[in-house]
Amino acid sequence: MTPWFDPTQVFIGGRWQPCAGGTTLPLENPSTGEEIGRIARGDHRDIDAAVQAAEAALQGEWGALTAAERGRLLLHLGQLVSEHFDALAEMEATDVGKPLQQAKNDVIALARYCEFYGGAADKVMGETIPFQNGFTVYTLREPHGVTGHIVPWNYPMQIIGRSIGAALAMGNACVLKPAEEACLTALAFADLARQAGFPPGALNVVPGLGDEAGAALTAHPGVRHLSFTGSVGTGRKVQAAAAENLVPVTLELGGKSPQLVFKDADVDKALPFLVNAGIQNAGQTCSASSRILVQRDRMDEVTERMAEAYRALRVGPAMADLNVGPLISARQKDIVESYLSLADPSEVIARGEVLDNAPKGGHYVAPTLISGLDPDHRLAQEEIFGPVQVLLPFEDEEDAVRIANGTAYGLVASVWSSDGGRQMRLAKRLRAGQVFLNNYGAAGGVELPFGGVGHSGHGREKGFEALYGFSALKTVAAHHG
Numbered sequence: 001m002t003p004w005f006d007p008t009q010v011f012i013g014g015r016w017q018p019c020a021g022g023t024t025l026p027l028e029n030p031s032t033g034e035e036i037g038r039i040a041r042g043d044h045r046d047i048d049a050a051v052q053a054a055e056a057a058l059q060g061e062w063g064a065l066t067a068a069e070r071g072r073l074l075l076h077l078g079q080l081v082s083e084h085f086d087a088l089a090e091m092e093a094t095d096v097g098k099p100l101q102q103a104k105n106d107v108i109a110l111a112r113y114c115e116f117y118g119g120a121a122d123k124v125m126g127e128t129i130p131f132q133n134g135f136t137v138y139t140l141r142e143p144h145g146v147t148g149h150i151v152p153w154n155y156p157m158q159i160i161g162r163s164i165g166a167a168l169a170m171g172n173a174c175v176l177k178p179a180e181e182a183c184l185t186a187l188a189f190a191d192l193a194r195q196a197g198f199p200p201g202a203l204n205v206v207p208g209l210g211d212e213a214g215a216a217l218t219a220h221p222g223v224r225h226l227s228f229t230g231s232v233g234t235g236r237k238v239q240a241a242a243a244e245n246l247v248p249v250t251l252e253l254g255g256k257s258p259q260l261v262f263k264d265a266d267v268d269k270a271l272p273f274l275v276n277a278g279i280q281n282a283g284q285t286c287s288a289s290s291r292i293l294v295q296r297d298r299m300d301e302v303t304e305r306m307a308e309a310y311r312a313l314r315v316g317p318a319m320a321d322l323n324v325g326p327l328i329s330a331r332q333k334d335i336v337e338s339y340l341s342l343a344d345p346s347e348v349i350a351r352g353e354v355l356d357n358a359p360k361g362g363h364y365v366a367p368t369l370i371s372g373l374d375p376d377h378r379l380a381q382e383e384i385f386g387p388v389q390v391l392l393p394f395e396d397e398e399d400a401v402r403i404a405n406g407t408a409y410g411l412v413a414s415v416w417s418s419d420g421g422r423q424m425r426l427a428k429r430l431r432a433g434q435v436f437l438n439n440y441g442a443a444g445g446v447e448l449p450f451g452g453v454g455h456s457g458h459g460r461e462k463g464f465e466a467l468y469g470f471s472a473l474k475t476v477a478a479h480h481g
């Protein structure tokens with residue numbers, strides 16, 4: 001897998017160039033632990049140059065385009081993404097360590113985000129507002145200006161698609177700081193945007209460390225809106241930096257998302273969702289379902305069926321395309337293993353299997369299903385970010401809501417039940433940004449607004465809602481009396 005661009009450079013003002021400090025960071029293949037290349041270690045100087053290039057783009061060619069022209073560029077970019085399907089999938093699989101099929105799904109999602117936001121760019125409208133005689137009042141949706149985007153390593157393509165896609169559609173000029181652990185597809189995306197004909201400075205990409213390039217971006221006074229996806233701890237710092245400059249911020253943070261299985265559920269239908277939502281991308285998914293709440297009447301049955309599914313899970317290198325790949329890093333593996341050490345061996349119901357021939361340097365952890373814990377146990381409260389699910393029994397609807405809402409997070413929840421009244425009641429009562437009824441995740445749902453409450457963050461990305469977030473509303477009141 002050799003990228004067609006030079007990943008040791010930053011992309012600023014439509015040009016590839018060495019970073020100001022001239023130094024690089026290693027990029028590791030999580031499936032083997034080997035170094036697969038180097039990326040630029042951008043810092044505050046590169047961020048400053050990127051913000052200046054973005055400002056110049058807004059004053060120049062990019063800022064002069066019509067909404068329809070911006071949409072057309074995004075549609076062209078989506079086409080180029082699809083034309084580079086195999087290269088992007090292999091790059092993401094190698095860089096993130098996710099099984100190849102999951103990386104392919106991410107390429108499809110990235111192309112779809114470009115298509116969705118390309119099509120939407122010229123369909124965001126203001127309103128006219130009935131007011132006093134002698135006035136005509138209307139609203140305009142305008143770009144914020146330069147938007148800063150900080151993304152994590154777990155789903156680079158999907159998160160870039162939803163965040164950059166919506167921001168460009170609304171006419172913002174973007175500065176993207178991808179994660180130091182995995183950022184090849186972010187750089188590929190920048191080059192494809194160049195090929196698609198985006199004017200210089202509309203999209204700038206500066207890889208680097210979080211507390212160097214990332215912190216410089218959040219503190220830059222030229223940035224008018226911040227979009228951050230990542231951990232709660234970093235989210236706090238980003239919000240504090242945004243407060244300093246008084247700019248709006250979208251925080252897409254973590255979760256401890258529950259699936260609620262009632263006694264009238266179709267367990268045959270639920271089963272693959274119950275398991276996949278926990279092990280997809282080795283559990284390194286913000287909306288992973290790490291808690292499975294089951295009504296006591298069906299606890300034994302669901303436990304046994306999930307255990308059987310777990311025993312069949314195979315773990316190995318990304319390109320072997322098994323159920324589960326490695327974790328992103330040795331550090332992430334240590335974190336997950338230290339969580340697992342909190343469980344008594346009798347509480348471990350079933351584990352998947354790491355293949356004997358999986359490379360020894362890879363960061364593999366066997367998926368683990370745990371039961372018998374109190375809902376207040378750390379394993380049932382904290383985001384582990386690994387392939388670990390906890391089964392918790394409940395007595396009735398009231399008990400289910402209490403347990404489901406009993407963490408600091410509120411990202412996603414699902415209800416498995418054939419009772420329509422219960423579905424509607426719980427859709428209202430569950431504390432989450434998205435509630436799924438008899439499904440989980442809606443296959444990615446590019447069109448569906450996404451985000452959390454509580455420690456899962458605030459603001460919404462994806463769907464049309466993101467277009468409102470990436471624009472500022474202006475009210476115009478004309479007096480002609």
Ligand code: NAD
Pocket residue numbers: 150151152153154155159177178179180208209210211213214215216218229230231232233234235237238251252253254255285286287383385456457
């Ligand atoms: P992280 O917060 O460590 O890093 C995320 C990004 O922030 C990286 O690009 C990093 O370089 C940057 N960063 C780090 N320190 C910074 C600082 N001081 N200032 C500015 N930027 C800084 O998160 P992570 O461990 O890489 O990602 C995992 C977390 O992300 C999990 O908690 C997961 O739930 C969350 N996540 C949420 C969503 C969502 O949509 N809600 C999606 C994916 C991941």
